[in-house]
Amino acid sequence: MLRAWQDVIVKWRLVPDDQPVDQPEARLHADRGRSALVAGRLDEALAEFEAAAELRNDPLDRVGIGDVFLARGGWRDAEESYRSALPTGGLGALLGQVGLAQVQIGQGQAAGAVADLELLVADRPAEPTLRYYLAGAWYSAAEQCRSRTADDVLVITSEAQLRICEDAGRRILALRTGDMELERGARQLLSEVAAGRRWTWSPEGIAVSLAVLIIALGLITVVAGGLLDNVVLVFVGAIVGAALLYAVVFRFRRQTWRRRADEMAPHIVKPGV
Numbered sequence: 001m002l003r004a005w006q007d008v009i010v011k012w013r014l015v016p017d018d019q020p021v022d023q024p025e026a027r028l029h030a031d032r033g034r035s036a037l038v039a040g041r042l043d044e045a046l047a048e049f050e051a052a053a054e055l056r057n058d059p060l061d062r063v064g065i066g067d068v069f070l071a072r073g074g075w076r077d078a079e080e081s082y083r084s085a086l087p088t089g090g091l092g093a094l095l096g097q098v099g100l101a102q103v104q105i106g107q108g109q110a111a112g113a114v115a116d117l118e119l120l121v122a123d124r125p126a127e128p129t130l131r132y133y134l135a136g137a138w139y140s141a142a143e144q145c146r147s148r149t150a151d152d153v154l155v156i157t158s159e160a161q162l163r164i165c166e167d168a169g170r171r172i173l174a175l176r177t178g179d180m181e182l183e184r185g186a187r188q189l190l191s192e193v194a195a196g197r198r199w200t201w202s203p204e205g206i207a208v209s210l211a212v213l214i215i216a217l218g219l220i221t222v223v224a225g226g227l228l229d230n231v232v233l234v235f236v237g238a239i240v241g242a243a244l245l246y247a248v249v250f251r252f253r254r255q256t257w258r259r260r261a262d263e264m265a266p267h268i269v270k271p272g273v
Contacts, residue, residue, distance in 0.1 A: 007136060008071045009038050011098045013129045015060065015091060026055035033064050042068050059085035059092025066099050070106070079103045094120070098133055110140035121175075131175045135182045142168035142189055147261075148270040156196055157261040160273050166193045196257030 012034060033048030049064035066081030078099065085096035097120060101113040117134040124130055145164045146154040156162050172186035 005040070005071065007102055007133070008067050010129060010132060011063075011067075011095050012038075014095060014098075014127070023056050026052045026058070026061075029055070030058070030061055030064065033061075037064060037067055037071075042071055057088075059088045059090075059096065063092060063095045063099060066096070070099060070102055073106065075103050075107050098130070101133065101137060105137060105140045108144055110137055110144045113137040114141050128177065132177045132179060132182075135172045135175045135177045135179065135186075138168040138171050139182060139185050139189075145273045147264075147268045147272040149264060149267040150269045151267075153264075153267075155261060155264045155268065156192070156257045157264075157268065157272060162193055162196055162257060164273070165189045169193065196255060196260070198256045200256050200259055 029048045029052035033045045033052060036042075036045035036048060046065060046068045049061050049068070052058070053061040053065065062081050062085040066078045066085070069075075069078035069081060082096040082099035082103065085092045085099075087093075097116065101116050104110065104113040104116070114134070114137045117130065117137050121127070121130050121134050142165045143154060145161050147157040147161070148154055156165065166189070169186040169189035172182055172189075177183070
């Protein structure tokens with residue numbers, strides 16, 4: 001779930017307002033670039049960040065340029081800009097790492113973004129901005145792992161997808177981001193997982209009819225063996241009835257997610273993991 005605009009600009013909360021000013025003109029361009037970025041004026045933001053980058057070697061200017069490309073879906077250019085901010089370390093490198101995680105999500109590699117952001121959160125567990133990005137990456141991983149139909153409906157079609165969705169829902173809630181949309185999405189994921197794990201008969205009518213028939217025949221055989229005083233017949237009736245009932249359960253009992261996956265299989269255009 002790359003909520004393009006919000007996820008582009010939230011990372012700048014990590015930058016304190018009282019940063020030291022070494023080159024006033026460059027700082028002015030950078031501040032204008034950030035204001036334009038937040039306001040959605042991307043051409044202006046790009047020009048201002050590039051102007052700042054020409055006057056100084058500050059990784060935050062490279063991050064700003066990367067953010068413009070990220071907002072426009074220019075993954076390769078965004079990645080190049082973010083990577084150029086990494087060697088200097090410090091705050092610029094941190095924002096660059098967050099930006100790279102967002103590029104991964106945009107490229108459909110949310111699982112990799114989760115792994116990278118988990119490391120950042122482990123180093124700074126009290127930082128709400130990093131927890132927000134990690135929660136968003138988990139939600140994206142749950143989206144990207146599922147199969148997709150032609151009309152963009154997400155369907156769980158494997159045990160792996162079920163586990164990822166469950167892990168994502170639990171982890172998002174544990175991160176306590178305070179973001180209502182993310183937390184609502186996490187609860188929906190967990191509800192979908194719980195519903196998918198429920199057992200059902202498929203097809204229900206045939207399964208129930210066979211089960212009733214087998215139970216009836218088994219009881220008739222056992223009763224007949226008792227009336228005839230035939231222990232072998234009683235034993236055979238009980239064993240065969242139990243075996244046939246097990247076969248019906250094994251053949252027709254399905255978890256709900258499997259039943260839905262079978263029903264939606266003809267409509268799947270993009271299989272998940």
